[in-house]
Amino acid sequence: MRELVAAASHLDPTLRLALLVGSSALLLSLVSLAYLFALRLMLIRRQRRLRAIARKWRPQLLAVTVGEPFAGPRRVPVGERQEVVHLWNKLQASLRGDVKDRLNSAFRQMSLEADCRRWLRARNPWRRLLAIVALGHLADPGDWPRLRPLLDAPHPYISISALRALMRIAPMRAASDALALLEHRSDWPRGTLLVAFQEAGIDQVTQPLADWLASANDEALIRGMPLLQTGDLTRLETPLLRLLRRERPVDVIAGALKLVESPHALPQIRGLCTHPAWEVRTQAAAALGRMRQAEDRYLLRALLADRNWWVRYRAAEALLRLPDSGAAVVYDEFSRLDDRYARDILRQAAAEQGLPMEALP
Amino acid sequence: MNATVPRPIILVIEDDDHIATVIEFMLQREGLVAERIADGRTAAARIATGPAPALVLMDIMLPYRDGYELVEQLREQPGWERVPVIMLSAKSQEKDIVRALDKGANDHIVKPFQPRELMARIQRLLRSGG
Numbered sequence: 001m002r003e004l005v006a007a008a009s010h011l012d013p014t015l016r017l018a019l020l021v022g023s024s025a026l027l028l029s030l031v032s033l034a035y036l037f038a039l040r041l042m043l044i045r046r047q048r049r050l051r052a053i054a055r056k057w058r059p060q061l062l063a064v065t066v067g068e069p070f071a072g073p074r075r076v077p078v079g080e081r082q083e084v085v086h087l088w089n090k091l092q093a094s095l096r097g098d099v100k101d102r103l104n105s106a107f108r109q110m111s112l113e114a115d116c117r118r119w120l121r122a123r124n125p126w127r128r129l130l131a132i133v134a135l136g137h138l139a140d141p142g143d144w145p146r147l148r149p150l151l152d153a154p155h156p157y158i159s160i161s162a163l164r165a166l167m168r169i170a171p172m173r174a175a176s177d178a179l180a181l182l183e184h185r186s187d188w189p190r191g192t193l194l195v196a197f198q199e200a201g202i203d204q205v206t207q208p209l210a211d212w213l214a215s216a217n218d219e220a221l222i223r224g225m226p227l228l229q230t231g232d233l234t235r236l237e238t239p240l241l242r243l244l245r246r247e248r249p250v251d252v253i254a255g256a257l258k259l260v261e262s263p264h265a266l267p268q269i270r271g272l273c274t275h276p277a278w279e280v281r282t283q284a285a286a287a288l289g290r291m292r293q294a295e296d297r298y299l300l301r302a303l304l305a306d307r308n309w310w311v312r313y314r315a316a317e318a319l320l321r322l323p324d325s326g327a328a329v330v331y332d333e334f335s336r337l338d339d340r341y342a343r344d345i346l347r348q349a350a351a352e353q354g355l356p357m358e359a360l361p
Numbered sequence: 362m363n364a365t366v367p368r369p370i371i372l373v374i375e376d377d378d379h380i381a382t383v384i385e386f387m388l389q390r391e392g393l394v395a396e397r398i399a400d401g402r403t404a405a406a407r408i409a410t411g412p413a414p415a416l417v418l419m420d421i422m423l424p425y426r427d428g429y430e431l432v433e434q435l436r437e438q439p440g441w442e443r444v445p446v447i448m449l450s451a452k453s454q455e456k457d458i459v460r461a462l463d464k465g466a467n468d469h470i471v472k473p474f475q476p477r478e479l480m481a482r483i484q485r486l487l488r489s490g491g
Binding site for chain 1: 379380382383386387390472473474475476477478
């Protein structure tokens with residue numbers, strides 16, 4: 001070694017530098033490799049440990065789902081609690097009906113609620129999420145004050161999970177609180193929000209939605225419009241009709257047009273067929289198709305020549321949904337059209353509906 | 362169950378390992394045998410080459426090949442024409458179940474499911490033989 005150092009000292013400085021950089025890179029690579037190896041070992045050990053916990057507890061929990069009393073140990077070792085709660089949460093999410101009550105009973109026998117309540121304040125977000133979800137399944141009204149502050153949490157997944165948990169405890173109250181926050185929560189995943197409202201059920205969410213519709217600003221309305229489909233639309237009709245005004249934002253009008261079912265809305269829908277935004281005209285044509293009023297034939301015929309393809313397409317679909325829209329009527333409509341685009345779109349819509357189009361010019 | 366009588370085999374085609382485990386456990390408790398497959402490609406090969414099971418329990422959304430394709434395939438496979446098929450679908454896919462029934466499925470169960478309802482439907486179809 002000494003000879004090696006002595007030989008190196010006689011080397012050209014550039015070569016010495018290259019040797020130093022090369023040795024350092026080699027050393028760094030070896031350290032990184034050792035680190036990766038250690039991480040891999042830790043992962044394997046962790047997976048092995050989780051599998052062992054699942055092997056131990058899953059049969060006990062599964063037995064509960066087929067109606068057997070919980071026969072597992074009443075005390076879950078500290079190191080196994082997180083994984084047991086995870087397994088229990090997954091079972092709760094997969095099943096419905098009275099089996100959920102039996103699973104709740106098993107959870108209480110294992111005295112895991114206290115851990116979950118403590119984990120709500122944990123630094124580890126995964127542990128917090130597990131606790132929020134578990135307490136939601138338990139649906140104990142006493143946990144509302146612990147979970148409600150988490151609805152305002154900056155992390156979207158913590159906050160939306162808290163909403164789902166709260167929806168299970170007091171759905172009407174939770175729906176009202178969520179709708180009030182909607183304006184500021186553009187980070188909430190829309191799909192999860194919709195599922196939370198769907199799970200709560202139509203009876204629970206309709207009143208909060210009606211109250212919100214009556215007072216929400218346009219920004220909140222745009223964000224929350226898809227939630228309206230989870231409510232009873234006949235009870236939401238009056239506030240929905242108030243949204244069908246030309247001065248409202250395009251997304252609000254178009255969103256409301258997607259939902260209206262009542263013939264009371266017909267005068268407003270017809271008026272919106274000439275709205276400058278194609279999104280509104282498209283949804284107005286689709287709404288007229290749902291209403292199926294024969295007198296709208298002329299209005300829809302005019303929309304067949306619209307400059308936007310989607311408006312023309314929805315108008316053609318709507319026209320074919322009107323009463324007495326058999327092949328003979330379609331041929332008659334077709335013969336009245338001068339516009340090439342109108343004829344093309346009617347031909348396409350009729351073909352999609354299986355009407356024989358061979359006779360058309 | 363009598364040891365000389367072979368236990369009916371239920372082919373469980375489900376990519377969610379957790380749900381498949383739950384179903385397998387329930388089937389075993391009912392004296393049935395679960396044969397698990399986790400993706401559409403393996404399921405297609407099993408249908409093409411293996412013997413017909415007593416019943417097929419299948420998710421609609423599967424990797425590689427979906428439940429619709431598999432129902433179509435198994436109805437064309439000699440020996441599988443009358444095998445009862447129950448589709449598993451998420452709540453959001455409820456409207457798609459009509460398509461699965463059109464393709465030849467016998468029944469469907471919405472996830473999350475009720476264990477007792479699932480077992481009752483399986484037993485009914487096993488009794489009727491499809």
